[in-house]
Amino acid sequence: MAGAFWGIVEDDRQGNPKKVTAEVLGEASRLAAKAGSQAEAIWITDKASESGIRLLGEWGARRVWLLENAAFAPYRGEVWTPVVTELAGTESPKAILGAVTTRQRELMARLSARLGLGLSADTTALALDGEQLVATRPIYAGKLLAKVTWAKTPWLATLRPNVFRAEEPQPGVAPSVERPAVSLPAARMTLVERREEASTGLPELAEAEIIVSGGRGMKGPENFVILEELARVIGAAVGASRAAVDAGWRPHRFQVGQTGRTVSPKLYLAFGISGAIQHLAGMRTSKVICAVNKDPEAPIFKIADYGIVADLFEVAPLLTQEFKKLLEK
Ligand SMILES: Cc1cc2nc3c(=O)[nH]c(=O)nc-3n(C[C@H](O)[C@H](O)[C@H](O)COP(=O)(O)OP(=O)(O)OC[C@H]3O[C@@H](n4cnc5c(N)ncnc54)[C@H](O)[C@@H]3O)c2cc1C
Numbered sequence: 001m002a003g004a005f006w007g008i009v010e011d012d013r014q015g016n017p018k019k020v021t022a023e024v025l026g027e028a029s030r031l032a033a034k035a036g037s038q039a040e041a042i043w044i045t046d047k048a049s050e051s052g053i054r055l056l057g058e059w060g061a062r063r064v065w066l067l068e069n070a071a072f073a074p075y076r077g078e079v080w081t082p083v084v085t086e087l088a089g090t091e092s093p094k095a096i097l098g099a100v101t102t103r104q105r106e107l108m109a110r111l112s113a114r115l116g117l118g119l120s121a122d123t124t125a126l127a128l129d130g131e132q133l134v135a136t137r138p139i140y141a142g143k144l145l146a147k148v149t150w151a152k153t154p155w156l157a158t159l160r161p162n163v164f165r166a167e168e169p170q171p172g173v174a175p176s177v178e179r180p181a182v183s184l185p186a187a188r189m190t191l192v193e194r195r196e197e198a199s200t201g202l203p204e205l206a207e208a209e210i211i212v213s214g215g216r217g218m219k220g221p222e223n224f225v226i227l228e229e230l231a232r233v234i235g236a237a238v239g240a241s242r243a244a245v246d247a248g249w250r251p252h253r254f255q256v257g258q259t260g261r262t263v264s265p266k267l268y269l270a271f272g273i274s275g276a277i278q279h280l281a282g283m284r285t286s287k288v289i290c291a292v293n294k295d296p297e298a299p300i301f302k303i304a305d306y307g308i309v310a311d312l313f314e315v316a317p318l319l320t321q322e323f324k325k326l327l328e329k
Pocket residue numbers: 214215216217218240241242243244255256257258259260261271272273274275276277278279282292293294295298310311312313
């Protein structure tokens with residue numbers, strides 16, 4: 001429908017939409033209800049599933065635009081962008097919302113350039129002010145919040161994970177499914193020949209409700225097992241500061257901060273991290289922050305809700321033990 005609020009689907013490449021999509025569609029539904037419109041999902045995939053389509057309906061999509069083709073995997077911006085551009089040209093949505101994930105960050109930036117429209121990246125709030133959408137986004141490494149708006153529609157925005165509320169799932173709400181015919185551009189980039197999924201068995205950083213992060217205070221890569229044990233007990237993801245990443249203790253995809261991931265979990269536990277401004281830029285919107293540092297003057301304590309001045313090598317195993325006991329009860 002013209003004037004619809006679109007949410008781009010992020011999936012696990014096995015036909016299952018991810019939790020960030022529930023948040024994007026939740027926000028699209030709330031805005032659409034206020035604007036007298038509806039939320040619609042754009043699912044670009046090589047492998048959709050019936051259960052995935054049902055889920056999108058339960059999360060608020062009244063219609064799913066299903067673009068299913070082998071050429072859509074793996075993600076390539078030069079293939080996805082013209083397809084969404086063409087569909088937006090024929091369907092005239094009011095807004096296109098994505099999530100702050102690696103591929104959607106790129107896709108939305110490309111769309112913004114292709115459509116000649118502004119993009120609110122890493123948005124933390126959206127509100128309709130009469131006929132106009134107003135986005136809030138952190139700037140200057142989170143020091144200030146800017147309010148931005150658009151000169152033209154569709155409004156383009158990427159939404160920070162774990163900030164927007166998903167709608168209560170409405171079981172049994174079936175969305176209509178459209179399979180539009182779109183022209184498929186030829187891929188011009190050479191494909192990666194081999195792809196290795198390096199799974200840690202722990203939740204992904206961007207989606208985790210709890211994150212346990214380690215910094216230079218961890219003293220070496222071998223000590224991260226202490227944090228992994230704690231993470232396993234409480235269902236957390238493990239992150240790292242840039243100092244730990246630069247030292248080669250953790251891969252870059254685990255880095256939290258200005259030049260790494262921006263996260264917003266319910267609980268962020270920082271071990272041996274001093275709290276440099278660039279680290280805070282990536283985690284200061286966490287709901288509860290708990291820091292363990294042996295230096296009582298460490299800047300991280302200024303933004304921590306709970307602070308433990310102690311040696312992390314004593315505190316982390318103790319916390320693991322105590323959580324284990326609590327969760328076994
Ligand atoms: C352009 C730019 C971009 C950047 N981007 C990022 C980014 O994305 N993410 C990021 O994290 N940083 C980033 N940085 C780097 C940032 O400025 C800091 O250098 C970095 O965050 C420091 O990491 P750290 O806190 O682990 O190390 P440190 O600052 O060295 O702190 C280590 C802390 O561990 C404590 N400690 C030591 N031993 C123990 C122990 N046994 N028990 C408890 N505590 C202990 C110490 O008291 C200290 O506070 C960036 C810098 C620049 C210039």
